[in-house]
Amino acid sequence: MSEARPPAKVNLTLEVVGRRDDGYHGLRSIFLRVGLSDRLTMAPGTGVADRLTVTGLPGAPTEGNLVLKALDALRRHAGANLSPLDVTLDKQIPAAAGLGGGSSDAASALKLAQGLWGVRLEPDAEVEIATSLGSDVPFFYIDMPAAHVSGRGEHLESLAGPYPGLGLLLVTPPIALSTRSAFGRFDERDQLSNVRPGAGVTERIYEEVFLDEPTTEEMLTWAPQLRDANDLWDAAASLAPALPTLRAALERTTDVPWLMSGSGPTLFALYPSVEEASAAGQSLVRSRLPELESAVINAVDMIGPDPKWRHP
């Protein structure tokens, strides 16, 4: 049996810079891999087809799961009759949350299956297959602690990291918000034509902070700018009005800026250590904010692979 711990990511920035002919959007983003992970196991199958069992947090599909799509994509590419696999996926990363969990599971599945099947993708095919599964999959497949991301998500420049001093508090409310619908609303509102508060922040933080070894203090100084550097925020907030209400409550209670990861609904804040992130999480729980009902709260660092503290 083979096992992997597919990690989550957050987007420190997410700028939409154009609409592409293939229907996707051109992006500029800084991704950070964080210490919250699913658990994926794979073994030679006992049935006639791949079998997937999903446990842990709710919300991840069994049928149509990206893990199964990854196996299919590898089979098609290899053009060979590769034997069925039995797969288990224990979800600890909230699903459809903007944390890249499904993409990370798919990237790990590609790697584990190559090992079990004894096939080896050529580098070009790796990126092509990873991208075909989802825009965030190449980041996880190439396995970087942090990256400057452009194109649809497939142009990656590895950044130094992890940053051991950084703590992050992640709050994932039970709000359904698909990436597709957030980009759709962004287009409906013609937001590419509007001035966006985060314009240029990705390049500025990349040049001023990430080209050298960034310190946690520097990242914290940038937090107010990063807060407004997710171009999908207005779209997500208009699709899910509970999200701006939650952010206002979090900012009132913690007195720090809250950023949105990906297309949401996960909101997160930066802290000078994972202990401080955990303490802030625990006092949030004690505050009994009605907006936090049924939210999953994780305090993480960039080392992982497990959250240092979780609620519930």
Ligand code: C5P
């Ligand atoms: O690539 P992924 O499957 O994660 O994307 C989900 C949806 O999000 C796409 O179908 C597309 O509508 C939108 N998207 C986009 N531009 C990107 C990434 C995603 O328009 N760069």
